[in-house]
Amino acid sequence: MRYGLKVALRHLTSNLSQTGLLVFGVAVAVFIFIFMSALIGGLADLMVNRTLGGLAHVTIKVEDKALPLLKTDSEARVLVARQKSTRDTTGIQDAMPLLPVIDQVPGVAVSSAQITGGAVLIRGERVRQVSVTGLAPDRVTAIIPFERYLHTGRLSLEGDGILIGAILANDMNLSVESPVTLRTDQGNTAILRVSGIFSSGVGQLDTASAYLDIRTARNLFDMPNAVSRIELKLTDLYDAETVAARIVATTGLDAEPWTATAQQLYEGLRAQSDTGLILKSFALLTIVIGVASSLMLTTYRRRPEIGIMRAMGASQNFILFVFVSQGAIIGLFGGLIGAGLGVAILTPLTPIGEVRSGQLPIDVAQGSIGLAIALTMIGATLAAILPARAASRIDPVEAIGQ
Amino acid sequence: MMPSDETPLLELQDLTKTFGTGETATQVLKGLNLTLQKGGMIALLGASGSGKSTLLNILGTLLRPTSGGFTMLGQNLFTANDATLTDFRNRHIGFVFQLHNLLPDFTALENVIFPSAVRDGVERPAARRRGAELLDIVGLSDRINFRATKLSGGQKQRVAVARALMNNPDLILADEPTGNLDSKSAQQVMDLITRVNKSENTAFLISTHDEDIAAQCTSRIEIRDGRIS
Numbered sequence: 001m002r003y004g005l006k007v008a009l010r011h012l013t014s015n016l017s018q019t020g021l022l023v024f025g026v027a028v029a030v031f032i033f034i035f036m037s038a039l040i041g042g043l044a045d046l047m048v049n050r051t052l053g054g055l056a057h058v059t060i061k062v063e064d065k066a067l068p069l070l071k072t073d074s075e076a077r078v079l080v081a082r083q084k085s086t087r088d089t090t091g092i093q094d095a096m097p098l099l100p101v102i103d104q105v106p107g108v109a110v111s112s113a114q115i116t117g118g119a120v121l122i123r124g125e126r127v128r129q130v131s132v133t134g135l136a137p138d139r140v141t142a143i144i145p146f147e148r149y150l151h152t153g154r155l156s157l158e159g160d161g162i163l164i165g166a167i168l169a170n171d172m173n174l175s176v177e178s179p180v181t182l183r184t185d186q187g188n189t190a191i192l193r194v195s196g197i198f199s200s201g202v203g204q205l206d207t208a209s210a211y212l213d214i215r216t217a218r219n220l221f222d223m224p225n226a227v228s229r230i231e232l233k234l235t236d237l238y239d240a241e242t243v244a245a246r247i248v249a250t251t252g253l254d255a256e257p258w259t260a261t262a263q264q265l266y267e268g269l270r271a272q273s274d275t276g277l278i279l280k281s282f283a284l285l286t287i288v289i290g291v292a293s294s295l296m297l298t299t300y301r302r303r304p305e306i307g308i309m310r311a312m313g314a315s316q317n318f319i320l321f322v323f324v325s326q327g328a329i330i331g332l333f334g335g336l337i338g339a340g341l342g343v344a345i346l347t348p349l350t351p352i353g354e355v356r357s358g359q360l361p362i363d364v365a366q367g368s369i370g371l372a373i374a375l376t377m378i379g380a381t382l383a384a385i386l387p388a389r390a391a392s393r394i395d396p397v398e399a400i401g402q
Numbered sequence: 403m404m405p406s407d408e409t410p411l412l413e414l415q416d417l418t419k420t421f422g423t424g425e426t427a428t429q430v431l432k433g434l435n436l437t438l439q440k441g442g443m444i445a446l447l448g449a450s451g452s453g454k455s456t457l458l459n460i461l462g463t464l465l466r467p468t469s470g471g472f473t474m475l476g477q478n479l480f481t482a483n484d485a486t487l488t489d490f491r492n493r494h495i496g497f498v499f500q501l502h503n504l505l506p507d508f509t510a511l512e513n514v515i516f517p518s519a520v521r522d523g524v525e526r527p528a529a530r531r532r533g534a535e536l537l538d539i540v541g542l543s544d545r546i547n548f549r550a551t552k553l554s555g556g557q558k559q560r561v562a563v564a565r566a567l568m569n570n571p572d573l574i575l576a577d578e579p580t581g582n583l584d585s586k587s588a589q590q591v592m593d594l595i596t597r598v599n600k601s602e603n604t605a606f607l608i609s610t611h612d613e614d615i616a617a618q619c620t621s622r623i624e625i626r627d628g629r630i631s
Binding site for chain 1: 491505521
């Protein structure tokens, strides 16, 4: 079939402007495909990581448990009407040994055990209600990307360090290294030192949240063994429901995917992803139609030649191969050039982390470049089959016009 | 069955060809009987529409007869399938057409070795050597790497003769091979055919209107109204 390829290449190179135009058209469609993939992926990242700040992909917690009833000695029945508490008070007992197990669950990128509770920050006359989260000092940035949000100071939480939002710091006139008193709802008090101030752009985080060492939080919230919840980031955020189910099966704990807590965001992302899919399908369809129509014309223009080749002993399969190869070659070059264009044009654009409003959040890594090339080659080859079959069935007597 | 030296080149028995069906059916060949021996140089004469081209296309296995017997080199070609006919054509038959003879994107040499390359799936060095020799025989050794489109009409026909010879065929079918040429080029092509016919013992069947050309052949067949007269 090497000779068939030679004939195919000769056909393509004999009219370089026509072939060039066709390859360029395919390349543009491939570029659009890659651009859409990169944009949809980037938009999803931006919405999840930025608009909602540090949203966990899966949150593990336990249902609030009913308090045990005192045992009655008599045979009398006890009827109890009990209002469900809005806070989980017990937390996940003995969570620390569970963490390595959870980290091993397929799809989990990183886990973060947390103790949460309500408290007030006090400095002089100023008192502000905050929601406090205790984090493991080595996993401060596991869920919320504080490294991107850090305004001043450091992210170190060891011991008495506390991380607060910029608006809260401004409000209470706190700066890095300022001492501040924290009193929890349980009535415990500690004097802490501001180690870092962040600005996330998310209201709740910047105005009323404080982060400290989980060991400090244990004492302040009276949770010597338990943690309030374990938050997870996944390798693929659309995998959340599957991974949550795996965790329920592995640990017996309640695991909630972000799709359940942020239904609207999930639906928004799905719609966005579907729109992207439709646009990408149109790009592929353009390739198929372009290649098919161009090869139809070529086949028609080359009728006499096909007749001569048949008369010289070229089989129908040889003719079929020559024209299908032309589709495949156009697909290959169009795909490679389109991918090259994609990388060259999209890579220098602003990274997702630094996108300002008005800029497009494009993530080339999510451009599905390999898929784009593969689909283009398959599409162009399939598109060539119909014209190639027509070519192979040309009657040599008619084509030569004798 | 291996063809022996006594096997005739081709035999036609009561061969007919009808185009169309029903009311519009037209019978072009009305029962031809013909036996040709190897190595001849035969002129095929007849007015336009007499069935000359149809006969040539059937003998070239490009067109199927409607009924009758059609044997070449002892092989029954009436019942053969397309793949068998393609292979037979490649090995045993060469063509020189009046028009559209060469592949325009290929050089003279590439055109000549096409019948060998398409059979082997690759352009073998031995084929390139033979192709160059054949181009030398037809007097075009200085045009080997010229694109077909850069050759004159006479040169194209000579390349076509060289290509027809490439696979050492037993029969070369030439349909008005000089019809589009000036008299000087036409004579060059005829001289070449005569020479090759003698040196390679390849049979030629030359369809023509031209009495001068017919006169240069060793025998003649005339078709009138779909029958050999």
